[in-house]
Amino acid sequence: MATASAQRVRTRSRGAPIDPGGIDLPLIVRELSAVAEYVTKIKREIGALRANELYRARIPVAHDELGNVVNATQSATNTIMAAAEEILGSREEDFETYRTFVQDKVTQIFEACSFQDITGQRINKVVDELAQVEKRLSRFAEAVNLRDQAAHVDPEDAAKQARKEQLLLNGPQDAAVAVSQDDIDALFG
């Protein structure tokens, strides 16, 4: 292997002085300097990625915020539905009592709807965090000329993807591409 390497060095030299042993030392020095420079650049880019901060702070914040959104939405939905169910189930016959009762329940519904403002702010925070992650990753990928490695596939992820494809688990679509109820009705004649 050392012999082959030396041969390569001799072949690639362009008139540079070759030492008595046939090794182009200046070329080796230049190439090692280039490698060292590249390693330094990679280290700098990895540092700029601030992976620990992403992992310890930004991703958990996004995770927590989305969890809070789910909880707030669920809580508000339950409150709204409970109020609506009470209105529908009321057997009150006195009009004034019924009106007061309905007004009270409608107020509860309005109050519960205030979740939208808070969840909107939480989602904006998540969008900001994800934008930071995206920015750093794309900068890193560009800086080190990173290419996706097709050979490495997470088996768990692959199994999930296969199930999604097999069972057509596409999830909700953007309004622009989603099929409308009218189109579906047309398919069913």
Place this chain on the structure above:
Amino acid sequence: MALDLKMPILVVDDYQTMVRIIRNLLKQLGFEDVDDASDGTAALAKLKEKKYGLVISDWNMEPMTGYELLRHVRSDEALRVTPFIMVTAESKTENVIAAKKAGVNNYIVKPFNAQTLKAKIEAVCGS
């Protein structure tokens, strides 16, 4: 269109809020006998215990999806004629076509309203 309001209905959805919404809508339409299941596996068990006049199922559930439930129902001699409506957020044409090929009677995309649900139930179960 006349509907048998005593007809037992099975609502299959893993999201309890949606189950509650559909139950309330069915109650408003006058249906009294409504059961629910949280996925296809639980639904199949209920379908084998009791004769239902209609299944209203979501698509995306674990471990058994609504699509798998539909195929099980259509391949089971005792269940194959059970009316089946898919109520789902899966809004790609390929989903609708696959469900139709598998034998679904109708397909509703979420979000939907009471009128749509009523119209589809009438179309599938009305006499």
